Amino acid sequence: MKKETSKDTLVKRASPADEVEEQFQTVHFNWSLVRRLFDLTLPHRKLRDKLLLTVVLRAIQLPILTWMIGVIIDGPIRRGDFGQTLLYCAGLLLLVVFTEVVFYYRMKFALILGENAVNDLRREFFAKLQQMPMSYYHTTRLGRIISRVTSDIESLRVGIQQVFFVSMVQAGQMIFSAIFMIYYDFVLFCIVLAMAPVIYLLNQQFRSHVTRATRSAMESWSRVTATIAESVSGIRVTQGYSRQERNARLFKSQVDEHSSLNVEVARAQAVFQPLLEFNSQFFIVALILIGGWQVLHPSAATSIGDIIQFFFLANLFFAPIQVLGTQYAMLMQALAGAERIFKVLDSEPEWTDSPTAIDLPDISGHVIFRDVTFGYHKDRPVLHSISFEARPGQSVALVGHTGSGKSSIINLLGKFYLPDSGQILFGGRDIREITSSSLHRRMGIVQQQNFLFTGTILDNIRFSKPLATNLEVIEAARNLDCLDMIESLPEGFNTQVGEKGASLSLGQRQMVCFVRAFLADPRILILDEATSSLDVLTEKRIQNAIGKLLEGRTSFIVAHRLSTIRHANLVLVLDQGRIVEAGTHESLLALGGYYSSLHEQFVH
Template sequence: MKSSAPQAIIGDLQGLTQVVRKEESEAQTRPLDFRLISRILTYMRPYAAKRNALLVAVVLRAIQLPALTWAIALTINGPVTSRDIPGVWLAAGGFFLLALSTQFVMHFRQRYALELGELVVKDLRNELFAHLQNMPLSFFNRTKVGRIISRMISDMEDVRVGVQEVLFVSLVAFGQLLVAAACMLYYDVGLFLLVLGMAPILWLTNRYFHKLMSELLRQLRESFSRVTATLAESVLGVRVTQGFSRQDENARLFKLLVQDHSKYNTRVMQAQGLFLPLLEFNSQFFAVLLLIVGSYRVLQPDSTLTIGELVGFFFMANMFFSPIQILGNQYNQALTAMAGAERLFALLDTPPEWTDLPNARPLPDVRGQVEFDNVWFSYEPGRPVLKGINFKAEPGETIALVGHTGSGKTSIINLVARFWLPDSGQIRVDGVDLRGVTSESLHRQIGIVLQTNFLFAGTVLDNVRFARPDASFEEVQRVCRQLGCWEEFSGLSQGLETPVGERGAQLSLGQRQMVCFARALLANPRILILDEATSSIDIVTEIRLQQALKVVMQGRTCFVVAHRLSTIREASTILVLDHGEIIERGNHHQLIARQGHYARLYERFSRAVTLPPAG
């Protein structure tokens, strides 16, 4: 197996760095937005039965928890105070049954919340993936891969947490708080007002520390992202690192990043170490205050508050304060979920720059005539990359595109494949304007082999069958024999069932490109596009493919882009481009005889490939 080129390694590093490093400029939280919440809730509609059962469980759970406390208070104030032993046993049995029911309800509350959250995220992921698959190339040219993956993974997980935990846990906590408040109000209005005055203090303490923790955790995540990104770069780029003896310098830089991450981690621990004792002290202080005031009320001669009711009030006060801390935690998670949902829906709401026309018709089977009629095209307004392009390719002809980098070669084939639309002019296939046909019907009749020999996870057979998953093994074998690569593929460790590895890493560059050729040819296209298709193949392999390609290209309209002029000498027509314009056209012999731009290119190429004499 051949080693990957350094350029491929560097490309992998850049791509992985984009994935790992989430944009630090993006907001980590945002205020509660009920429009976003309402939109998330719409994804629960297909699962209305499960959602409604979950809401019932939420209501029951919110009532049951204070009910347990109420039952203890009633037992103390009743059978215990009156020394009614049978009554105590009866109350204990009732308490046990009530406690058992709370566990039963808790099971279904958690189970349904987790299932519903998973169903919502599943539908969102499928919708987002389908949306991305239909976006034009212009979207991917201006949007970083890391940002898209972050939407699909990080932001999606934030929404999952928002549905599974924040929403329903908050509803339970809020319901528990209201029921406990009603019970305390029933016991004693004065003590309830005292507790109500304490609540803002606890709330503000929670809010301050959670805001502080949110910022510290954000810094911690960012520092961890830098550590993981550097680690990933070091692992993937170890060959380059060792080749340039960068081990010591890389270790020094990594040490600084680890120290920085450790510093943020320590700050988080320090904040937690201060917050928890302070919270416990506040609870104890409030308990002392309630004890003093409550005891004073009970000891008054005309008091209507009994000792049992005071004990019940203490229990209910605990039931009242505990949800406040829970709601504080959930509030911070809710803000994170809001930020994730906002970014997620912003991507979902991004419309494609162009789509098939409403009245677009399927393109019937074509012969392969392709015509450019005064085509102008630009990636950015006011900066045209193609200027008034005119040519016609008859069925079975091969059109070669030649020119320096940036001259417009790739732009032409992108327009042929309708990855982009022209600014003006018409592109016709068999006389039909491509604007009026569906993209799918066109793409099913086009085969493409690009300079980047991208392979998907799976086997060699899976990748060859990519355009035609239903193709038989015999059809795949026939295509491989046409290309002259059957013996090479069958000689792999598992033949066509050999896994290609991540992005084809288990195959040599030449083998990867042969898979791409076979993939395109198995689709049996009427129009074949070869964009620098032999740039990553060694000279010996290229020579071996030339004869096979002649047979395969016969009868198809082919567009060939190549820096190696040896691959286009047999083309029917060669279009020489310069700054978006066709400056010469003709076949190889005509252009050589003209002694123009193409002849000079060919002369430089011939000198470059001529080897010096031995010795």
């Protein structure tokens, strides 16, 4: 199949859907993800730098406090000098107060910084979703998208607010404690240092297992949220077919799987952290033994006070090990979420507007399909060599059985997809040379699946023209002869439609969608089985209004009712992605072919 390769027409890219939704197989620690996660704080440098200052102060203060306690015990208390003891304790108290003030600001700055970074990320993620083409949403489950915005981003918040800066404090505490210990007794410190390879080996042993289990748990949670989203959206179908118990069993299996994966993560952490603690306690015993020998040995220069101070510092050195073990597990969860979030942010759409595409201030309504071939999968085309012309003001009807290609033509007209080969021309200009935004501004679409946003009827109508006045909205409703229908509702235009328009009937929702499309004053109008939700009386009521609104506009109509098709200037009869007949309603009936057969089936 021929593909466009010109840089002036279209930039083609591989579909990201499979890459975004894949299971994460790699289990190695990824420093690039850590750096990128930390880079989320770059837009808030001043706040981050203040936080880093409090981190450094906090890391220094804790060893100094421990050192001062040892100094007081080995100094004025050992000498029995009560006055100096009071003086030293007053200084210690001031340092404690200052330490707690620093601790307060460290927590405050970390929480604010994490919240700001997450807000930025949510906005970036939402903006990315707005840019993704229809193909992404056709291949990505809603629950997976929701999981990215909720649980995955929340894990990133924890990573920024806690893991980064708590780990920095703990690591700094260990470093400064080590400096003090080297000052007091280098030999004893070497014993402490001997623990490093043990910690490294334990870390290597459990890291892969914890990473794999964490990623699997987060992926299973994504499946759980996807099932919840689909179950809520399809609750009417579920209850209509009495599928509640079966769906509950399926959901229970997913929840059980997620629970078992969480237990696996907890089990790995439950083994890892006690092992770290055991090793730290083992080395403290070794320190007591060797330190005691040094004090008791006649030639040793080490005093009991030095040993006391050293053990205070050793406890301060070992204390962060268990905390860092917990932080590591949280970091794995944050990195798993980051990996999934960044996969979406880094994925490129299958296509984007060409850099040379221009904004059209107006569209004439002259549309030409020239030998267009298209498929949602490149190896399975659904449209084959489609060619037709719609002149300004003409009405084109698309007719055919389900799967014949009607909706695919509509998708191409709206530039939700681009053809694999051939051309679609608007006013003589290729669709690839027109920006999507300028095309959509001059196009109105009413679909069979009418979608209303949570809010009032007025809000939903204004969605197509946010700056429209109340009078303009009322006039649009009057032109469609549905003003009295809206005003008869409890609060008229201020009636809340509910989620997805649940408080309105199907006909009322569809009428709101009609008014919304016509308020935009489109040059090209697409009605995709738009009257299917209207009863016969309501449809008759708006036929004259539709006729007036179609005057001077090019329209494309997908409909089964002959009341709409009969007056079309051009009827395209589709079968298996090909145009098998074309003409007016009367000429196609006289031809006695495929359309005539469809008409016969419809009538009888």
